[in-house]
Amino acid sequence: MAENEVKxxxxxxxxxKPAQLSQAPQxxxxxxxxxxxxxxxxxxxxxxxPHLLLACHLLEQGxxxxxxxxxxxxxTRYFQQLQPFYSLPPERLGNQVPARTGNQSKVTGxxxxxxxxxxxxxxxxxxxxxxxxxxxxxxxEQDQFIQYPVRLEQALMEGSYDKVWSETDKKRVPSxxxxxxxxxxxxxxxxxxxxxxxxxxxxxxxxxxxxxxxxDSEGAxxxxxxxxxxxxxxxxxxxxxxxxxxxxxxxxxxxxxxxxIENTLGYARKLETIV
Amino acid sequence: MADKMEVDAxxxxxxxxxxxxxxxxxxxxxxxxxxxxxxQAVNAFDSRFTLRALxxxxxxxxxxxxxxxxxxxxxxxxxxxxxxPRKVLEDMLPDSVKSAQHQQNGVASGGKEKDGGDDQQxxxxxxYLGVLVQVYLYDAKEYEDGASFSTNFVEKIRSWxxxxxxxxxxxxxxxxxxxxxxxLPLPPSKQSxxxxxxxxxxxxxxxxxxxxxxxxxxAVTVLLLRNYISTADITQADLLVxxxxxxNNATNNQVCRYLYYLGRIRAIQLSYTQAxxxxxxxxRKSPTNGPAVGFYQQAxxxxxxxxxxxxxxxxxxxxxxxxxxxxxxxxxxxxxAVRVGDLQAFLKCVGVNEGQFRKDGTYTLILRLxxxxxxxxxxxxxxxxxxxxxRDICTRLSIPxxxxxxxxxxKAIRDGVxxxxxxxxxxxxxxxxxxxxxxxxxxSEAFHARISALLGMRDECVMSMRYPMDKHKQEIQEAAKxxxxxxxxxxxxxxxxxxxxxxxxxxxxxx
Numbered sequence: 001m002a003e004n005e006v007k008x009x010x011x012x013x014x015x016x017k018p019a020q021l022s023q024a025p026q027x028x029x030x031x032x033x034x035x036x037x038x039x040x041x042x043x044x045x046x047x048x049x050p051h052l053l054l055a056c057h058l059l060e061q062g063x064x065x066x067x068x069x070x071x072x073x074x075x076t077r078y079f080q081q082l083q084p085f086y087s088l089p090p091e092r093l094g095n096q097v098p099a100r101t102g103n104q105s106k107v108t109g110x111x112x113x114x115x116x117x118x119x120x121x122x123x124x125x126x127x128x129x130x131x132x133x134x135x136x137x138x139x140x141e142q143d144q145f146i147q148y149p150v151r152l153e154q155a156l157m158e159g160s161y162d163k164v165w166s167e168t169d170k171k172r173v174p175s176x177x178x179x180x181x182x183x184x185x186x187x188x189x190x191x192x193x194x195x196x197x198x199x200x201x202x203x204x205x206x207x208x209x210x211x212x213x214x215x216d217s218e219g220a221x222x223x224x225x226x227x228x229x230x231x232x233x234x235x236x237x238x239x240x241x242x243x244x245x246x247x248x249x250x251x252x253x254x255x256x257x258x259x260x261i262e263n264t265l266g267y268a269r270k271l272e273t274i275v
Numbered sequence: 276m277a278d279k280m281e282v283d284a285x286x287x288x289x290x291x292x293x294x295x296x297x298x299x300x301x302x303x304x305x306x307x308x309x310x311x312x313x314x315q316a317v318n319a320f321d322s323r324f325t326l327r328a329l330x331x332x333x334x335x336x337x338x339x340x341x342x343x344x345x346x347x348x349x350x351x352x353x354x355x356x357x358x359x360p361r362k363v364l365e366d367m368l369p370d371s372v373k374s375a376q377h378q379q380n381g382v383a384s385g386g387k388e389k390d391g392g393d394d395q396q397x398x399x400x401x402x403y404l405g406v407l408v409q410v411y412l413y414d415a416k417e418y419e420d421g422a423s424f425s426t427n428f429v430e431k432i433r434s435w436x437x438x439x440x441x442x443x444x445x446x447x448x449x450x451x452x453x454x455x456x457x458x459l460p461l462p463p464s465k466q467s468x469x470x471x472x473x474x475x476x477x478x479x480x481x482x483x484x485x486x487x488x489x490x491x492x493x494a495v496t497v498l499l500l501r502n503y504i505s506t507a508d509i510t511q512a513d514l515l516v517x518x519x520x521x522x523n524n525a526t527n528n529q530v531c532r533y534l535y536y537l538g539r540i541r542a543i544q545l546s547y548t549q550a551x552x553x554x555x556x557x558x559r560k561s562p563t564n565g566p567a568v569g570f571y572q573q574a575x576x577x578x579x580x581x582x583x584x585x586x587x588x589x590x591x592x593x594x595x596x597x598x599x600x601x602x603x604x605x606x607x608x609x610x611x612a613v614r615v616g617d618l619q620a621f622l623k624c625v626g627v628n629e630g631q632f633r634k635d636g637t638y639t640l641i642l643r644l645x646x647x648x649x650x651x652x653x654x655x656x657x658x659x660x661x662x663x664x665x666r667d668i669c670t671r672l673s674i675p676x677x678x679x680x681x682x683x684x685x686k687a688i689r690d691g692v693x694x695x696x697x698x699x700x701x702x703x704x705x706x707x708x709x710x711x712x713x714x715x716x717x718x719s720e721a722f723h724a725r726i727s728a729l730l731g732m733r734d735e736c737v738m739s740m741r742y743p744m745d746k747h748k749q750e751i752q753e754a755a756k757x758x759x760x761x762x763x764x765x766x767x768x769x770x771x772x773x774x775x776x777x778x779x780x781x782x783x784x785x786x
Contacts, residue, residue, distance in 0.1 A: 089466050122544040126509045129543050129639050133507040157646045159686030160679040196685035200697045208699050212681075256716045263723050270730050 005034045006054045013061040024065045025074075031058045043084050056085045060103040067110055067177045079111045109145030110177055116149055116156070117184040124153060144174045152185070159196075161189045165214055190214065194228055198239045205236050302335050302344035306407070307351050313399045317439045322490070325442045326526075328403065333566070336410050342368050345407045352400050360401050367408050367424055369415075398435050402443040405432075409450040418457040422468070425451035429475075433482060445494035448479060452498045462505035469502050476502065480519070493525035493533070500536040509543050516540065531561045535574050542577065542640055547585045554578040564598055572602040573635065579606050580640045586647060586692075588614050605631050613644060616652030618673055621645070649674075650692050653684055657693040657706045665702045677702065 009031040016024060035041040035058060040051040047055075063078035086104055108131065115124040128150070131140055140146055148167070155163035166172065168182040190213055197204060197212065204212070210221050222232050231238045300308070309328035316324035335341060346368055353361035405428050412421035429451050432444045451472070458468045476499050483492040496519055503512035521533055538553035558574045561567065579589050594600060594607045605628035612621035625632070625641060632638040652672045656663055668680045684704050687693050695706045712718065 122546070125543055125545060125639070125643075129509060130507040132639055154645065157643070158649055158679075159646075159683040160674075161682045162676065162678040193682065193685070196682070196689040198689075200685040200688040200695075201699060202696055204699055212699075256719075259716075260719060263719075267726060274733065 003034075003038060003051070003054065006031055006038070006058060009034070010054070010057050010061060013058075013065065016065070021065070021069055024069070028058070028062045028065065031062075041081075043088060052085065052088070056082065057103075059085070060107055063107045063110070064103075064177055067180055070180060072114055075110070075114065079107060082107060105143045105145040106175065106177070109143075109149055109174070110181075112146065112149035113152070113178060113181045116153055117181050117188065119188070121153075124149075145178075148174050148178065156189070156192075161193055164189050186214065190224075194224070198228075198230075201239070203236045203238045206232060207235075209237055302338040302341060303347040305331050305335060306344055306348035306404075309403065310348075310352060310400050313403055314397065317397055317399055320439065322439065322442050325399070325403075325439065329406070329442060329446060332407065332410060335407070336414055341414070342411055345404065345411060348407070349404055352396050352404060360396070363427075364401075364404055364408055367412060367420060398437060399440055399443060402432055402440055402447065406443055406446045406450070409447065409454075413450060413453060416457075418454050421450070421454040422458060425454050426475075429479070433479060436486060438486075438488065441488045441490040444488070445490040448476070448491060448494050448498060452476065452502065456505070464506075467506065469505060473499070473502060484519075489522040489524055490526070493522050493529040496521055497529055497532045497536065500533070500540075504536060504539060509540055512536070512540050513544065527560055531557050531570070531574075534560070535570070535577070538574075538577060538581070539636075542581050542584075547581050550581045551578070551585060554581055563596075568598045572599060575599060576603065576606055576635050576637060577640075579603070579610065580637050580644070583610065583613050583644055583647060584640065586650070609641065609644075613648050613651060616648055616650075616655050616672070618645075618648050618652065621648045649683060650687055650690075653687045654693055657687075657695050657704065660704075661706050661708075663704050665704065668704065 009027050012027060013024060013031075032041060035051075035055050038047075038051045038054075040047050040055040043052055043055070059078050059082050063075050063082065066072070066074035066078060082104075108127075112124060112127060115121075115127065131146065152164055152167055155161070155167070164185060168185055170179065173179050173182065193213055197209075206218050206221050209215075209225075210218055213221065213224060215221050215224060221237075225232050225237050229240065231240055309331060312324045312328040316322060316328075335344065338344065346365065349361055349364050355361070409421060409425055409428070412418075412424065425447065429444070429447050432440060432447055452469070455468045455472050456462060460467050462469055476495050480492060480495045480499065482488075483495060496515070499515055500512050503509070503515065516537060521530075525533070534553045534557035538550045538557060541547075541550035541553060554574055554577055558571060558578055561571045561574060563571050575593070579593070582589050589610060594603050594610075605624070608624045608628070609621070612624050621644070629638065632641050649672060653668070656668060656671060665677045665680045665684070668674065668684065669677055672680070674680045674683065681697065681699075681702075684693075684695070685697060688695055688697070693706070694709065695704055697703070698705055
């Protein structure tokens with residue numbers, strides 16, 4: 001009975017329309033209850049293959065729906081719950097590998113992207129390392145859902161922000177769930193570019209800044225500049241931070257006298273104990 | 276992978292030459308002599324004797340009749356044929372050895388019964404023989420038998436709870452885990468038997484900590500880390516490190532391994548500075564020749580990659596060491612490519628040596644080097660030109676577009692890789708002239724770093740000095756005796772003075 005209920009919920013979730021998204025969480029919690037009745041929410045040695053598949057399916061749907069709703073915490077929870085299912089041997093899941101990996105890499109790719117957009121590079125590489133060793137390189141390299149965040153990370157680390165910008169374009173995103181992150185990513189690169197520009201340019205014409213920062217109009221540039229405390233005058237942007245930093249460096253040398261004295265005293269004390 | 280674990284072996288050999296029994300003794304004599312050492316260890320409660328006994332293992336396992344020697348050892352320790360402990364150990368040895376040995380023993384057994392005849396043999400000696408059996412099974416590639424034997428064996432050792440058994444127990448766990456690693460399916464798979472032994476190792480760690488059993492604690496911590504890393508469960512390994520404390524007085528070899536795994540975890544998590552620190556101490560502490568050279572090579576490879584990731588270039592002399600030269604050749608090429616910032620050469624090098632890097636487990640780390648290559652390239656250009664157009668940067672570094680080049684150089688400026696500024700209107704990168712380094716705090720910082728490293732090394736040396744147990748008590752006793760004598764002397768003098776008082780001072784004048 002519970003089995004049928006889960007099946008029903010899954011098909012409802014798959015066919016859900018954007019307008020009804022808000023009902024999805026209720027459906028999901030009903031589905032999880034049903035899974036508990038089947039003893040399949042957490043895989044055990046006794047759980048039967050069809051039940052495992054159902055549970056896996058429902059959790060994946062849950063993960064995708066949470067992304068669409070923008071609920072990243074729920075998504076992370078679903079991702080963690082799915083992990084024990086993904087580490088089961090293929091024969092336990094009835095060898096339906098193709099059907100399974102489709103959503104598996106989608107969910108994993110989304111998780112990678114979530115880590116990336118949160119700036120958690122350590123977590124990103126940890127997950128990636130695990131994928132490379134357990135699933136083999138060929139599989140990873142052909143997997144568009146996983147390659148997408150990997151490419152983005154490379155471009156971000158290199159500093160080729162224009163590549164990130166073009167990757168977030170609607171046509172190049174592997175599926176609609178990935179689009180959710182585009183905005184966060186653009187904000188990330190914009191602030192990265194801004195902090196780079198502060199150091200790299202003595203001053204910058206506003207029209208060029210518009211292109212550099214991927215902003216739509218010069219008005220937006222001026223707004224952005226004000227938010228970061230830049231000075232816009234005569235059609236150029238000046239960065240007051242630079243001068244402040246120079247002054248700070250000067251002061252740094254002065255304030256380091258304390259450290260020098262402390263160090264020298266430390267050496268003296270140590271020498272005393274040695275000799 | 277196996278070569279990484281062999282750090283122990285080399286120390287064993289060195290010691291065997293100097294303090295151990297003469298190398299030309301037949302293996303069965305060595306084993307029987309070791310019983311003496313172990314008894315001594317139990318009586319004196321000093322684990323050094325046990326360690327000495329264990330050290331001869333690496334020479335023993337190379338002898339041709341290792342199995343026969345073990346068998347003779349077993350029969351000497353347990354002369355009565357059908358008692359439990361003897362049967363358990365004997366069952367693991369091949370039948371051919373047993374039958375051949377039987378006839379020999381029949382003749383010679385008369386004399387042996389007397390010296391070894393003790394029904395209540397020490398558990399340490401039984402465990403020592405057990406470890407030898409494990410080594411034998413491992414060398415004979417009997418992984419299935421070895422795994423099942425080891426499972427019972429470690430369980431038995433744990434139930435004894437004797438501190439003098441600890442060094443042997445640590446070894447037993449080591450082989451226990453090694454056997455399971457060899458069982459199918461092999462580690463990267465999520466169904467590997469190594470995952471099943473985790474609860475047991477964790478339980479062993481728990482009881483080792485409670486019993487203050489440092490040897491087992493260190494060994495099991497290292498094994499668990501190895502276990503987690505083999506299936507790429509980096510998060511779990513990280514949590515283990517965070518939740519446990521590695522014993523301070525662990526043996527050097529365990530410390531080496533621990534530092535190596537720690538360095539690996541940190542490198543994956545992008546904390547390169549920490550990783551570098553750990554790996555550097557690991558390579559410094561590890562033996563650099565003999566059978567353990569594999570570990571040294573492995574650690575050095577990882578160290579090179581981490582150094583590159585930090586933006587440093589390893590010394591050329593590192594690649595000239597005879598024990599490293601051939602093993603590090605692919606890495607040498609890699610360093611060359613990164614040093615000049617040649618992206619094409621770098622990609623080519625990675626492509627050619629992919630298999631090797633993958634085997635060393637450094638491949639994913641090396642892929643991260645890409646951005647460093649670009650950074651170095653930018654740096655080289657900025658150093659050589661006072662002004663260079665973005666288009667030229669594109670062609671030199673093979674970057675697809677000028678926009679990318681602009682962002683990349685801007686990022687390099689922000690990250691402090693180069694001292695320069697960008698001229699957007701003309702598309703130029705203008706290098707700002709170098710400031711005098713001696714006007715900054717940099718020299719004093721470098722000075723301080725070196726001094727503190729040396730002071731730290733000295734402190735470690737002082738702390739690692741070993742003093743014989745109870746020596747100070749002897750000194751106190753001697754001091755007490757000396758005081759006694761002094762007092763007696765003083766008394767005599769006082770008594771003497773009485774006599775002297777009667778005499779005239781003439782006696783003193785003579786002196």
